[in-house]
Amino acid sequence: MAEKTLPPVDVVVVGSGWAGSIMAKEMCEAGLSVVMLERGKRRSTARDGAYPSSLDELEGAVRYKLFQNPAQTTVTVRNRSDQEAVPYRRLAAFLPGAGVGGAGLHWTGVHFRAPPQDLRLRSHIIERYGRKFIPEGMNLQDYGVTYTELEPFFDKAEKVFGTSGEAYTVNGKPTGKGNVFAPDRSDDFPLPPLKDVYTAHLFRHAATEAGYHPYAMPAANASQPYTNPYGAQMGPCNFCGYCSDYACYMYAKASPNVNIMPALRRHETFTLRSNAHVLKVLLDSTGKKATGVVYQDAEGNHITQPAGLVILAAFQFHNVHLMLLSGIGKAYDPASNTGTVGRNFTYQNITNSTVWMPPTRNTDQFIGSAGGVAIDDFNSDNFDHGPLGFIGGSPLWVNQAGVKPIAGAKAATPGAPRWGSAWKKAAIDTYRHSFTINAQGSNMAYRDVYLDLDPTWRTSYGQPMLRMTFDWKDNDIRMNRYVISQLANVVKALGAQDAHYGMREPGKPFDVRDYQTTHLCGGAVMGDDPKTSALNRYLQSWDVPNVFVVGANAFPQGMGYNPTGLVAALAYWSAHHIRTQWLKGNGGPLVAL
Amino acid sequence: MPDTPHRPHPAAPLTEQPHSLAAPLTPAAPHPAEAGHAPAATHTATRRHVVQGLGTGAAALALGSVATAPAAQAATNPPAHPASPTQTDTPRFFSPAEFALLSAACERIFPADAQGPGAIALGVPHFIDGQMDTPWGRGELWYMQGPHRPDAPANLGYQLPYSPQQIYKVGLAGVIAWVQQTHQAAFETLAPEVQDSILTALEQNATQFDALPAATFFEQLRSDTIEGAFADPLHGGNRHMAGWLMMGFPGARGDYMDWVDRYDTPYPYGPVSIAGETADHG
Numbered sequence: 061m062a063e064k065t066l067p068p069v070d071v072v073v074v075g076s077g078w079a080g081s082i083m084a085k086e087m088c089e090a091g092l093s094v095v096m097l098e099r100g101k102r103r104s105t106a107r108d109g110a111y112p113s114s115l116d117e118l119e120g121a122v123r124y125k126l127f128q129n130p131a132q133t134t135v136t137v138r139n140r141s142d143q144e145a146v147p148y149r150r151l152a153a154f155l156p157g158a159g160v161g162g163a164g165l166h167w168t169g170v171h172f173r174a175p176p177q178d179l180r181l182r183s184h185i186i187e188r189y190g191r192k193f194i195p196e197g198m199n200l201q202d203y204g205v206t207y208t209e210l211e212p213f214f215d216k217a218e219k220v221f222g223t224s225g226e227a228y229t230v231n232g233k234p235t236g237k238g239n240v241f242a243p244d245r246s247d248d249f250p251l252p253p254l255k256d257v258y259t260a261h262l263f264r265h266a267a268t269e270a271g272y273h274p275y276a277m278p279a280a281n282a283s284q285p286y287t288n289p290y291g292a293q294m295g296p297c298n299f300c301g302y303c304s305d306y307a308c309y310m311y312a313k314a315s316p317n318v319n320i321m322p323a324l325r326r327h328e329t330f331t332l333r334s335n336a337h338v339l340k341v342l343l344d345s346t347g348k349k350a351t352g353v354v355y356q357d358a359e360g361n362h363i364t365q366p367a368g369l370v371i372l373a374a375f376q377f378h379n380v381h382l383m384l385l386s387g388i389g390k391a392y393d394p395a396s397n398t399g400t401v402g403r404n405f406t407y408q409n410i411t412n413s414t415v416w417m418p419p420t421r422n423t424d425q426f427i428g429s430a431g432g433v434a435i436d437d438f439n440s441d442n443f444d445h446g447p448l449g450f451i452g453g454s455p456l457w458v459n460q461a462g463v464k465p466i467a468g469a470k471a472a473t474p475g476a477p478r479w480g481s482a483w484k485k486a487a488i489d490t491y492r493h494s495f496t497i498n499a500q501g502s503n504m505a506y507r508d509v510y511l512d513l514d515p516t517w518r519t520s521y522g523q524p525m526l527r528m529t530f531d532w533k534d535n536d537i538r539m540n541r542y543v544i545s546q547l548a549n550v551v552k553a554l555g556a557q558d559a560h561y562g563m564r565e566p567g568k569p570f571d572v573r574d575y576q577t578t579h580l581c582g583g584a585v586m587g588d589d590p591k592t593s594a595l596n597r598y599l600q601s602w603d604v605p606n607v608f609v610v611g612a613n614a615f616p617q618g619m620g621y622n623p624t625g626l627v628a629a630l631a632y633w634s635a636h637h638i639r640t641q642w643l644k645g646n647g648g649p650l651v652a653l
Numbered sequence: 654m655p656d657t658p659h660r661p662h663p664a665a666p667l668t669e670q671p672h673s674l675a676a677p678l679t680p681a682a683p684h685p686a687e688a689g690h691a692p693a694a695t696h697t698a699t700r701r702h703v704v705q706g707l708g709t710g711a712a713a714l715a716l717g718s719v720a721t722a723p724a725a726q727a728a729t730n731p732p733a734h735p736a737s738p739t740q741t742d743t744p745r746f747f748s749p750a751e752f753a754l755l756s757a758a759c760e761r762i763f764p765a766d767a768q769g770p771g772a773i774a775l776g777v778p779h780f781i782d783g784q785m786d787t788p789w790g791r792g793e794l795w796y797m798q799g800p801h802r803p804d805a806p807a808n809l810g811y812q813l814p815y816s817p818q819q820i821y822k823v824g825l826a827g828v829i830a831w832v833q834q835t836h837q838a839a840f841e842t843l844a845p846e847v848q849d850s851i852l853t854a855l856e857q858n859a860t861q862f863d864a865l866p867a868a869t870f871f872e873q874l875r876s877d878t879i880e881g882a883f884a885d886p887l888h889g890g891n892r893h894m895a896g897w898l899m900m901g902f903p904g905a906r907g908d909y910m911d912w913v914d915r916y917d918t919p920y921p922y923g924p925v926s927i928a929g930e931t932a933d934h935g
């Protein structure tokens with residue numbers, strides 16, 4: 061193993077997913093030299109999304125071809141502080157990306173803006189329900205940035221991603237379509253919504269009949285050929301059904317690889333290094349200034365890359381891990397309730413319900429995309445929480461990204477046999493005639509749910525693993541159960557033959573064996589108070605002002621929507637302030653302490 | 654450091670691949686009209702009939718064993734299909750005794766029945782054999798470093814020191830010995846009801862083989878059996894896409910542009926595999 065120091069650059073970006081690609085593009089546009097370091101392989105749609113070889117469920121969704129290999133690095137998990145955490149040895153509950161494009165190459169593409177009240181949830185809850193409404197132990201916080209401030213950046217991200225959807229109002233004018241709960245927009249979606257698949261169509265009608273307000277889900281899957289502001293081209297989505305977990309051979313699903321990299325590569329000041337696993341951010345003797353990063357290359361050499369500005373965009377928990385390993389900010393200590401790095405770790409509170417249509421109806425679950433039909437009647441604070449006594453909510457939707465037969469056959473039909481002829485018949489009937497309705501809910505932050513370094517297990521790089529202490533809490537369990545109880549009205553209107561309502565069971569702990577989502581949030585959150593946030597409202601470290609940390613780690617709590625729309629908007633927001641303020645200043649904090 | 658204002662790029666259209674100008678707007682999906690293979694539909698019934706006729710575990714096993722496989726193959730496969738190269742292969746990872754048990758157990762988990770062929774006709778045991786010699790089989794896709802805490806709560810996930818290869822080696826040896834002890838016979842020679850009761854005992858974790866709980870072995874076997882029945886035939890199972898035909902899955906078509914809004918109209922095309930094999934709905 062050799063050690064080497066490279067010539068300095070203006071900016072080093074850690075990670076090549078959406079967050080890293082947006083930041084790198086913006087920094088190149090500002091005329092800076094940028095080195096992007098990606099621990100995984102080079103990846104491209106042409107190779108990793110080739111037709112037909114990439115339409116391989118075993119390789120893509122069972123052996124996790126495009127995902128992080130836990131043999132290299134993983135986390136440890138426990139439910140409570142008094143337990144020993146143990147390694148997450150096999151991928152299941154969440155699937156972090158690895159390789160150029162990050163999880164952006166194989167995400168699905170559901171592309172939301174954040175509800176305005178979610179961005180200032182603490183203030184909003186206190187205004188509407190009073191301070192006492194917030195349960196003991198819940199760290200409810202504001203983002204420190206408002207929807208109005210972020211709106212131009214949501215808009216920019218949608219144009220870069222080629223997002224399909226239907227607006228409710230544009231500059232205050234109703235369009236007659238869209239989500240009645242959606243905030244106002246400065247412009248329409250760049251593309252019209254995707255068509256409803258059959259099951260989404262059924263849901264739309266049943267939800268209307270039940271008195272709710274269905275809308276076409278916004279999706280970064282191009283409903284038509286599209287050229288984005290960077291000049292990158294997308295083809296139209298053909299509902300191939302291999303959306304989640306796969307690269308899109310139609311070039312229709314937005315990815316950093318399709319939508320940003322081609323333009324990024326044109327900047328002569330841009331360099332991408334793959335197989336470069338960043339071990340830590342280097343700080344000077346004051347601990348207040350980053351001098352660069354050290355990474356391990358494919359041959360095991362340790363390479364120092366000096367840089368004037370360090371942008372961590374390695375994904376939510378990897379960002380937190382790198383901060384803890386590097387000593388950026390103070391590690392959170394739940395006992396004394398001090399420190400911010402690792403604090404407010406949250407997830408997404410999803411449960412899935414299955415609806416069986418009569419055997420004469422084929423639900424064609426193999427057709428799919430990131431589109432679908434949702435209702436927001438029980439999301440966010442769109443309903444009166446006063447009599448209910450919990451905080452948070454959940455959209456309900458049919459978001460059929462394409463069900464393949466291994467996943468279809470493994471899906472458990474509650475109460476039915478798990479193997480043998482009776483199971484086989486049930487599995488086939490379920491695959492052919494059922495569909496899934498997801499309740500993808502918010503997850504609040506709690507004092508005893510957090511991230512820190514594990515004392516026992518190490519990654520293949522010899523570093524302490526990140527430790528997750530996570531469990532479902534009463535507020536979130538009750539939220540989920542309430543929302544699911546409302547689903548019965550829709551199911552009745554569907555004319556379904558049978559339904560299984562998936563909901564959180566009190567006392568049943570977080571289970572790493574079931575895929576839920578990869579919508580992990582928090583751990584290094586943004587905010588106005590350095591005592592409760594690791595980052596200021598521009599995603600700048602309070603402690604080391606030439607480090608910006610971009611990703612869902614910045615969310616103070618988990619929202620009902622998917623995170624990436626907000627991650628991208630926050631990246632553009634942060635980049636804008638780096639370009640217009642930080643680069644013009646002395647490299648200090650953008651928010652005075 | 655200088656700054657430049659935000660402005661959209663006036664650049665020419667860009668695609669991810671530096672040398673191609675346009676994104677592929679039309680997929681290369683094989684269309685039924687282009688199908689080069691003879692339809693397999695008429696043979697599905699034959700295959701079902703033959704497999705159903707095999708009442709006992711011993712006969713079911715024989716279907717997958719080396720000696721009788723060519724005959725079984727002739728009877729069960731549509732002549733239009735070239736013989737699958739793996740069909741007569743002897744297992745590479747498993748010993749004959751292990752493979753006999755594995756085959757019989759897979760067949761009980763995924764039996765031939767009115768729905769269609771079972772695990773043996775689908776090539777599931779060969780699929781599992783093939784998977785052993787992959788990075789996954791060798792445990793290279795799991796975090797395998799110690800210390801191991803096998804007694805950690807189940808909801809915190811797999812904590813054993815075994816790779817998939819080791820799960821099978823330990824599990825199959827364990828089941829062979831256990832069945833010998835409890836039934837004085839090999840699993841594959843027992844009647845299906847008896848085999849089922851043994852599998853149920855494994856599923857309910859009635860015993861343990863070294864540090865391997867019987868239920869862990871059973872769950873691995875169940876999961877891999879399902880994968881073998883429904884993965885692309887490229888991996889050695891799902892022979893002639895019979896698993897997909899049963900499920901009504903069109904395989905690697907990956908193009909429903911014309912079908913997405915033809916609601917409640919049965920999708921008319923049978924599956925296509927990555928290698929381009931096609932089949933019609935039975």
Ligand SMILES: Cc1cc2nc3c(=O)[nH]c(=O)nc-3n(C[C@H](O)[C@H](O)[C@H](O)COP(=O)(O)OP(=O)(O)OC[C@H]3O[C@@H](n4cnc5c(N)ncnc54)[C@H](O)[C@@H]3O)c2cc1C
Binds near residue numbers: 074156162169
């Ligand atoms: C199957 C799936 C479906 C999803 N669908 C949706 C959806 O429909 N809508 C939605 O909003 N979100 C979705 N998500 C989540 C979405 O993918 C993420 O929110 C998003 O990709 C995060 O972008 P990121 O840039 O922050 O991180 P990533 O895309 O994970 O990129 C981070 C990159 O950093 C690299 N990296 C990590 N550590 C290091 C290191 N130490 N050194 C160097 N490089 C490092 C990683 O390899 C990775 O490539 C989905 C996720 C998955 C897995």
Ligand code: SF4
Binds near residue numbers: 282300303307
């Ligand atoms: S469903 Fe559409 S966007 Fe998704 S992978 Fe298929 S073609 Fe691409």
